[in-house]
Amino acid sequence: MSNPHPRLADGLQHRILLLMAFLVIFSFAGISGLTWSDDETSLRSHVAVKIDTATILLRQKILIHERQGHPDEALRELFRQTLIQVPEFAYLAVMNESQKLLIEAGVRPPGLADLTPRTNNQIAGNQDIRFIKIDTDTKGRKLFVLVGVERDTLRLRPLDHLPVLLTGLFGMIGVGYMILNSLLESCFYAPFRSILGLMGRINAGDFRVQLTPASGTLFGTLTEALNSFVTRVNGHFTVMSLLASDLEADSNPDNQQSRKRLGAHMAQLLNRFHFADGGQIPALIIGSATHTRLPLFLLAFAETLTYAFLPNYVAGFHSLETGYDIEVFMALPITAFFGASTLASALSEYWISRSTLKSVLMMGGGLCFAGYAGTALSTTYESLIIFRVVSGWGIGTVIASCQAHVTRFSAEENFSENQNAFFQPLLSGGVIGVSFGGLLANNIGFSEIFTIAAITALLTTVLTAITVDNFPNSRPSSSSNKVLEALPSLFTNFRFVLFASLAVLPSRIFLGGFLFFLIPVYLFEFDLGFMGIGWVLAAVLLVIFIMTPPMARLADKFGLTVLSIFAGLVITGAITISVIQWQNTLTVIAIAIAVGIGHALILAPSLAALPKLCASELSATTPVSILTVYRSVEGIGITLGPLAAAVLAKQVGYAQTIFYLGCASLVLAVLFGTTFAILRLRPDAAESGPLS
């Protein structure tokens, strides 16, 4: 039955986040507003000097032009060039004594016909018009040059930077949202959930746990009262047990009746209630998939800060090196990073199962810090690759640990829903990080952005130490390496192999090559700027972020796995091949969005189909192991993607590479559709396993 009352926790979250958003917007708007008028005053004199200089030089040119008797068309061309060179000029014209316009260029302001050249500076419409007298020409005419300057030019100049400010603002709100959410989780929701959890246990007659003391918090006294109640009940039970034991030992026939009565009473009690074994009552720990949100978000943010410019940053080392083609040279550090990350994810399972989530996250954060700091300080290509490997290993460890943690709690509830606790922070961190990174790359140096990434990784480690509970990781330490055990059975599963080789692996090769290599390099050629590249990358991730959950639900509900993956491959391929016809920024942006939509269609049902695809393997191994193998296949694809794209780009160029990738996607769509639809091999046909 639904409860008519709202949850206090929800209300709190909304209000705190609204407060944060309001204060962040207020701080940005306040700083911009308070400095706007000062900026205008400071810049006004510079603009005036520039306009004066340009006007004087223009006058001299016109004078020379007239003296040398050039045709009017040459003067018109001079005006056109001047308007391009001096964007502050909106209108240029030459007028004779009888106020007839001889030549003009630019936007003529309304009301110009009413002006007379009596005074030098006048206003027409939204322009300041200067009349500059030229006394002589070869024909003995007296001429006036009219220079029109938009009155709002200076006032609206700061608006040029509005996209930068908005990117910073939204990025800041996103980062603030995740940090506050995690702080709320650790200092409010977790203790409150524990209180409600203990009440639920007491309702069920379970007195075996109590709460961790929470003195100094809003729930300190309530926690104390609940603990004292649990202690009292356990104390009474202990006394009763002692009494029962004493009576049991007493052979006096007079107590026979009491012994019987107490025995029945004790049996009834033990049937209805559960008590602590004696001694210290353990503390209740309620795990949650949300613990991993902040570290995942911050590390995704730190890592993606560099994606808009990484290939171009690496290219800066090329002049010092020989032996590599520039394309492969740029792609190698990206491949090294994803390779290390994939390897770490696959190999760290054994170690992860023997340590706490907190320690693994802190170690991963520490490795990332070392990797980013090292990259910032790198002076050679080799050291750059080594530090990218270190960062990749850190990220891989964290991702594997978080995946295991989320899956541990997903098994009890809803698998697909809880996987969002894993994907959402990763993708939202990516969206914000990549757009933020592009913004910063336009304003500060590349090495400085790696320093910011290192600071973020350090912050992740510190916040993990503060906010994440120290409870054990996914499985007891007795488990052997289940990933290795799962491999033979998975790779003899015909449907899994076909699914991995026709959908998962190639789509990730495409995604890796396109997202991490081709977009930053190819768009850079169109002079889009790093912020523009960052936005395009963010748009791809945003589309995946927004579309994946509903697509997963739809595919799951209607059994549309094959159709969804087929549609994803077709959309990706069909739009991508258009690059051969139109090679411009808009086409690349359209392709990027199509890749986002296509991959949302592929990613979502792939994961949802996994439990059904591997139902028989799940009986022999664990969900985490199967997910690890699946992620490894994805990782191999993303690792190979940039390198494959670079090798192809070396041979045929960037546009052709994108075209060939599109063609490959269409061919795969046909192969996949044929295999799974015509041969009636449905990836989602099996019964649900423990993952579902």
Next chain:
Amino acid sequence: MNDGDISTSKQARILTLGMGGILAASIFLGAYLNYHAFKSVLFDLTRTRLQIVATDLQARSTNIFPHTPEFQNLIDQIKKSDPQIRSIEIFDISEYGATDQHPSSHAQTTPGTDNTMVVEVPLTPNSDQIAAIALNYSLATERLQLARKRNHLLIISLSGFALLTALSGFGIRWILRPARDLSRRMTHDFSSLLEDKRTIEQNTPPRWQEETDYLGFRENVRAILNVLEEAEDYGLTDPTSSGERA
């Protein structure tokens, strides 16, 4: 007991600290982006202005060549018209070494305050020889304005941070009030229940789902307390009674 005092509660302190950190980062970023926007517009205005001058000089050099006295007059005229131009130097760059120094080395003549713009012009008529005109200009005024802008932003940022942190502190305390009130009501009620099995009469219906959950829990506790009381009446929970009974 802390339940009545939000100000000293751990939750309020942690959230205020977190909010303070976010606001500090936000104000720093806002200030930095504003500073950078101003700096880029300022330098852009100067650069494009001098670009106009240099391009004009370049255009005129097709008629007046660098070795001629007319050219020197032109340079003098330009220098006089713009106080920001410190010097205009001409170099033969047909073959490096024809002049004493390559213009790029002159770009660093006064590090930090000067900048150089270079345009190429033909050295003499009908020849392949090229001269570079290096226009050295001062950025001292711009840098002074930037320093003023930095100070202005610093003052705004610090006062803004103080104001917004205080606002966030009040806001967080106001937002946490329902949680404090709920905790207080539950604690008060539960303590009374434990002491004399009485509960506090509620004049208002439960407002939150958590409160509704608590009401169900309270009834169970009352039942458990009844059992305990019964056991106490029998002397089953008194540790000293076990020996006597035995």
